[in-house]
Amino acid sequence: GQQLNQSPQSMFIQEGEDVSMNCTSSSIFNTWLWYKQDPGEGPVLLIALYKAGELTSNGRLTAQFGITRKDSFLNISASIPSDVGIYFCAGKNYGGSQGNLIFGKGTKLSVKP
Amino acid sequence: SQTIHQWPATLVQPVGSPLSLECTVEGTSNPNLYWYRQAAGRGLQLLFYSVGIGQISSEVPQNLSASRPQDRQFILSSKKLLLSDSGFYLCAWSSGTFGYTFGSGTRLTVV
Numbered sequence A: 001g002q003q004l005n006q007s008p009q010s011m012f013i014q015e016g017e018d019v020s021m022n023c024t025s026s027s028i029f030n031t032w033l034w035y036k037q038d039p040g041e042g043p044v045l046l047i048a049l050y051k052a053g054e055l056t057s058n059g060r061l062t063a064q065f066g067i068t069r070k071d072s073f074l075n076i077s078a079s080i081p082s083d084v085g086i087y088f089c090a091g092k093n094y095g096g097s098q099g100n101l102i103f104g105k106g107t108k109l110s111v112k113p
Numbered sequence B: 001s002q003t004i005h006q007w008p009a010t011l012v013q014p015v016g017s018p019l020s021l022e023c024t025v026e027g028t029s030n031p032n033l034y035w036y037r038q039a040a041g042r043g044l045q046l047l048f049y050s051v052g053i054g055q056i057s058s059e060v061p062q063n064l065s066a067s068r069p070q071d072r073q074f075i076l077s078s079k080k081l082l083l084s085d086s087g088f089y090l091c092a093w094s095s096g097t098f099g100y101t102f103g104s105g106t107r108l109t110v111v
Helices: none
Strands: A004-007 A010-014 A019-025 A031-037 A044-049 A055-058 A061-065 A071-076 A085-092 A101-103 A107-112 B003-007 B010-013 B019-026 B032-038 B044-052 B055-058 B065-070 B073-078 B087-094 B106-110
Touching: A004 A085, A010 A019, A019 A085, A031 A061, A031 A071, A044 A055, A044 A061, A044 A071, A071 A085, B003 B087, B010 B019, B019 B032, B019 B087, B019 B106, B032 B073, B044 B065, B044 B073, B055 B065, B073 B087
Parallel strands: A010 A107, B010 B106
Antiparallel strands: A004 A019, A019 A071, A031 A044, A031 A085, A055 A061, A061 A071, A085 A101, A085 A107, B003 B019, B019 B073, B032 B044, B032 B087, B044 B055, B065 B073, B087 B106
């Protein structure tokens, strides 16, 4: 079945540093989504991308839908302690099972003040 | 606006006891509903999804079952819990077009 490779698995950074994580797939997706999960909470949608090449920002977050439709990246600029959490990428192919999302395994971000 | 409610927030159950976790969605009709399990600090494992009342698809054979008795209600059950059933359980809904909206999760500890 379809799989997403999300990297890195974990990151330990200093406050103020920029962060970059990405997801790649062997299959084409029509939609890429990025979620953040705070400890003990459910994931929350950060950014949704619907077109190849699309670059979207949400505050200090920027995400891009790769031109090949097989990858996406998320950048966080000037990280702060509340950026701590697990970030998940997710892709959707409308030809897939009931339009279900495929999730990456997550990138765990730790920020040192 | 749409909201999703999941309860209880935490649960400690002995091995062999039954389980019932409930999820309800408000403000939408005929949602797609999902149950995920997450081991500590790890990825999301899809357990069940439903596209309508009484329609349940199982992604992973296990000790759990799901039911959808009403359009906006999704229940995760077990007749006899195992230690390996411990984890963080998340319910989610979608319209089928956009992304998922997750509930706040249930932390289940089987002792």
